Amino acid sequence: MNFIKKIVSKSRSQEDGIFFEKISKILGFKPENLKYYKKAFTHRSANIIDEKGNPFNYERLEFLGDAILGSVISAFLYKTAPTGDEGYLTKTRSKIVSREHLNELGKDFNLLQFVESKVAPTHFGENIHGNLFEAFIGAIYLDKGFVTCEKFIERKIIKIYVDLDRLDGKITSYKSLLIEWCQKEKKSFHFEFIEDNGIEGQKFFSVKLSIDNKVVSKARATSKKKAEEKASQRAYFAFQEKIDGK
Structure with missing residues (x-):
């Protein structure tokens, strides 16, 4: 029995090691608490409960990540578009955090590879990519705090994906x-x-x-x-x- 426990423990340790390396590569830094990131990629169909009896899935992290992302993008636009009125700032933020754009980000980061679910990937809707991305942002915030999360968004998202001139002519709906x-x-x-x-x-x-x-x-x-x-x-x-x- 002890031998079996050691094998299982070793197997989980190896899986955590692989997960740690992949997540670190995406983040550009080493995470401190893998639990947040595992939760960010756990689908509700997995039916996992944490030690307190609460559902262990990405839905609450998705809510948190959405708020953090919106705050960082709002601050960025406020600083970089000093002549933009409230209407312009709101419309531009909506374009950046649109479901379509978040889905693109989730795909580019290949977050679907980490999902734990009892549902086949082919049965997921298109929005799974954006949902995972928002949950991922929520996990970064809980793991490293707002400043590190903000720097990640600025470095990995705003600098690479946000072009205000192009967004001015983009139709979101x-x-x-x-x-x-x-x-x-x-x-x-x-x-x-x-x-x-x-x-x-x-x-x-x-x-x-x-x-x-x-x-x-x-x-x-x-x-x-x-x-x-x-x-x-x-x-x-x-x-x-x-x-x-x-």
Whole structure:
């Protein structure tokens, strides 16, 4: 029995060592408490409980990381865009911390490789990448404190991924843009949904977007929100010159 315990202990120690090395490479420094990072990559499907009987997964860290990231980005924009008003600062921050951008960051850091879950990776939605990234930021904050976390965000994210000139022309929501244009031009708009199970065995939603009672675009996606955004994007390109005022 003791021999078995030693083997298990050694195996876990080796796994921790590999995890430590990989995380250190991403961070650019050595973590002090691996537990925070393990929690950041534990999916709720793993059904793990900590020593106090609380769920051990990344969801609360995701909440924390979102707040920390928002604070650091807000401070960065305040300092680097002195002429930007509140509206500009808010819009630019939204672009930087958009779900699309966070998903890109999660993919670039390859955080999915660390996930402990009972769900197959192919069954995760696209937003898993951004969720893990936010949880990762939360883990850094708990492990090293705000100053180190801020420096990580500045060094690994802002310096590499944030280009304010490019962001000025980036559209984060085609649906919002289209609705704003329709309201400005006093045009009616309507999304009509049809549940579509298809042949894939997965629920899909098909949508028709009508402007002034005329169907202008169609789309299909795994959620109503995604279908609306896709249909709005297609409609935007159809009316781009009018919307952009060209």
